[in-house]
Each structure stands twice: as C-alpha cells, then as structure tokens.
Amino acid sequence: RELFPGARPRIVTDNGPQFIARDFKEFIRVAGMTHVRISPGYPQSNGKLERWHKTFKSTALRPAAPSTIDEARRVTADFVEHYNARRLHSAIGYIAPVDKLAGREAAIFVERDRKLEAARELRRQRRELARRQQTHHHPNQTCPPASP
Structure with a gap:
C-alpha cells in the first residue's frame, strides 16, 4: 500500500478454513x-499461486x-523482493511486476526498442x-580451383 497508494490489493485463496474464518474476513475488510x-x-x-510456490520452494527455500x-x-522476504522488483516475467513482457504496477511498462519498452535498434x-x-x-586487403583474389 505504501508503494502503490491507489491500488486495491486482491488476494486469491483456496477455501481452507483459515481463509473462510471470521477473523480473516475482518482482516481483508x-x-x-x-x-x-x-x-x-x-x-x-x-x-499462478501454485506456480509461485513451486518457484519459491525450488529457488529459495x-x-x-x-x-x-x-x-x-x-x-x-528476500525472495518476494527479488520476485516482484527485479525478476523479469515473460507473461508481462519481460519486465518486473513492480514496474508494470507503477505504469513504467511503456517507457521500458521504448528504451528496450531504442537499445535493440542501436545494437542492430x-x-x-x-x-x-x-x-x-576484406575487399581492401584481398582485391581481385580468387580461390584456386579444387584439386580432384
């Protein structure tokens, strides 16, 4: 909330007892x-969450x-920070979620295209x-015919 004051977070869960309890509903509210x-x-x-847990377990935990x-x-905490602020996600155009949420997606794509064009x-x-x-060092040089 501090980073994105206008955002209304959404939490997706299964129907475990901890997620349907009155205290949890109050916390959400x-x-x-x-x-x-x-x-x-x-x-x-x-x-998506199942995949996140698999990645978290295999690469961090x-x-x-x-x-x-x-x-x-x-x-x-280190993994969450890396996952959200530094790791590039293919599903959102190889940018970090924090950049997409902050609206920096277009600027990143413009800069990426500029760098690609400069490299080309x-x-x-x-x-x-x-x-x-090659032309300067070897003018009019031809290869000898192949021997039988």
Whole structure:
C-alpha cells in the first residue's frame, strides 16, 4: 500500500478454513483488500499461486534450508523482493511486476526498442567495416580451383 497508494490489493485463496474464518474476513475488510476464492476441489484454478510456490520452494527455500523461523522469514522476504522488483516475467513482457504496477511498462519498452535498434545498427556497421577491410586487403583474389 505504501508503494502503490491507489491500488486495491486482491488476494486469491483456496477455501481452507483459515481463509473462510471470521477473523480473516475482518482482516481483508480492514486492509481494504478484495478476497477471491477459487473453486472448491480445483487447485488448478489458482495456477499462478501454485506456480509461485513451486518457484519459491525450488529457488529459495530448499537451497537456503533455513534452520530458524527468522532465517525462513529473511529468505522469504528476500525472495518476494527479488520476485516482484527485479525478476523479469515473460507473461508481462519481460519486465518486473513492480514496474508494470507503477505504469513504467511503456517507457521500458521504448528504451528496450531504442537499445535493440542501436545494437542492430552497430552490428550493421561492423559487418560493413569487415566487408570493406576484406575487399581492401584481398582485391581481385580468387580461390584456386579444387584439386580432384
């Protein structure tokens, strides 16, 4: 909320008892969030979250193997920060979620296109220079016929 004051967060959960409890409903209301519950008995409908957990476990939790709750909290916080602020996501055009949420998507794409065009031009110039140097160093040189 501090980073994005105008955003209304949405939380998507299964129908576990902790997510249908009165206290949780009150927390959602006080926090100003929207609660969306997936279809009962169909975890695939929460595929994005299932994928997030798989990525979290395989790239952060298991390799770090935290031995204390404080260590686990640090590993989790570091992963969440990396996932949201630095990791590029293919589903949103290879930008970080924080950039999309902040409305920086168009500026990032413009800058990316500018850099790609500059790289293409540099490659074109290098190819042209190499072609000229080859022609300059070996004018009218032909390859000998292949021997039988």
